[in-house]
Amino acid sequence: MLVLAILAAAAFTxxxxxxxxxxxxxxxxxxxxxxxxxxxAMMLGAQDNANVMVMxxxxxxxxxxxxxxxxxxxxxxxxxxxxxAMVQKNQxxxxxxxxxxxxxxxxxxxxxxxxxxxxxxxxxxxxxxPGRDTAAAALxxxxxxxxxxxxxAAAKPAPQASSVDDALAAAExxxxxxxxxxxxxRPPQGGNAAAAMARQGAxxxxxxxxxMMMRMNNHLIGGGSMxxxxxxAVMWGLQN
Amino acid sequence: MKNRLxxxxxxxxxxxxxxxxxxAQSFSQWRVSSSGGGCSVVTTKDMQPQxxxxxxxxxxxxxxxxxxxxxxxxxxxxxxxxAEVQFAGRSVKAPKIGxxxxxxxxxxxxxxxxxxxxxxxxxxxxxxxxxxxxxDFATYxxxxxxxVVAYIARCLREKRx
Numbered sequence: 001m002l003v004l005a006i007l008a009a010a011a012f013t014x015x016x017x018x019x020x021x022x023x024x025x026x027x028x029x030x031x032x033x034x035x036x037x038x039x040x041a042m043m044l045g046a047q048d049n050a051n052v053m054v055m056x057x058x059x060x061x062x063x064x065x066x067x068x069x070x071x072x073x074x075x076x077x078x079x080x081x082x083x084x085a086m087v088q089k090n091q092x093x094x095x096x097x098x099x100x101x102x103x104x105x106x107x108x109x110x111x112x113x114x115x116x117x118x119x120x121x122x123x124x125x126x127x128x129x130p131g132r133d134t135a136a137a138a139l140x141x142x143x144x145x146x147x148x149x150x151x152x153a154a155a156k157p158a159p160q161a162s163s164v165d166d167a168l169a170a171a172e173x174x175x176x177x178x179x180x181x182x183x184x185x186r187p188p189q190g191g192n193a194a195a196a197m198a199r200q201g202a203x204x205x206x207x208x209x210x211x212m213m214m215r216m217n218n219h220l221i222g223g224g225s226m227x228x229x230x231x232x233a234v235m236w237g238l239q240n
Numbered sequence: 241m242k243n244r245l246x247x248x249x250x251x252x253x254x255x256x257x258x259x260x261x262x263x264a265q266s267f268s269q270w271r272v273s274s275s276g277g278g279c280s281v282v283t284t285k286d287m288q289p290q291x292x293x294x295x296x297x298x299x300x301x302x303x304x305x306x307x308x309x310x311x312x313x314x315x316x317x318x319x320x321x322x323a324e325v326q327f328a329g330r331s332v333k334a335p336k337i338g339x340x341x342x343x344x345x346x347x348x349x350x351x352x353x354x355x356x357x358x359x360x361x362x363x364x365x366x367x368x369x370x371x372x373x374x375x376d377f378a379t380y381x382x383x384x385x386x387x388v389v390a391y392i393a394r395c396l397r398e399k400r401x
Binding site: 163164165167168169170171172173174175176177178179180181182 | 355
């Protein structure tokens, strides 16, 4: 694990000016940090080598209400890709938009002259930031380290005493009993209930990742450092 | 202690692998923050004024233990030596406590670890009290507590496979 971490850190040593990188919580991350351009910050991060999360922050994204029912379209020279997207407003009034880019699009992202994002059919931002080719390549080099590093965490825990199973079954039953007296969870949005449910599930799975990215993004916009040893707490929502 | 609390955040981020069907759960006043490495829910910002601290979460990375996470502006500025949770029918002393200063003045976080045996008590107790070092700290009445407990239990069972 230590060797992998060192290798991953080494992959980030050659970044263009204006880009920063970190590997908190076992992730690979690169970001522009605060910029004068729009979006004022851009971050790309991954914790597996299949998907890269893209996080954009600006005070000027037009009329976007916080929510996780958005659809982002990434337009590159090589084509378009669609992703569920979420929008969050932080305490400074900055709007962050997060979406997913397949990791195999990373080289095209770096090389494409046209890098635009549309959100729910509206133009949102131009991401053709200088140095993106080198930054994307650095992130690409880091990604293979993630799969190996994540393997132990993905392994199933050793079987434990049946008392744990009994306790969990009792808790689930008690929770379900009490839940009947509580309001149901948020209903899915949209007219087609089945499609909306499926979409909601996919968005929920991705929104957890994006929310963590957004917390980190907000922390950086507020003057925090990617090298902050407390970044794990930031991403988990324990620290702003 | 500080590192222990922050470590729980880092561990919760252990992987981004898509979670099992339990991840599809959604709440109106909680946000699921589970990852492949753990099962977690935290209150949303909208709920914060309704509870006696700035934030509250339930987290578990080991499937025989869970933790109650409290953060906020507290008078507690040093790691508590003991923590007790008084549920409706019984009380339990926490075998482990995490504590960390969270940056801003007086903003602290406490993680109170309990055996999963006490997870059902969270669902069955309309409110429960946390005592630190023998003194009352806060009483919690959690919205959607049944759904939250059922979710955490289901998530842990799925991870046990």
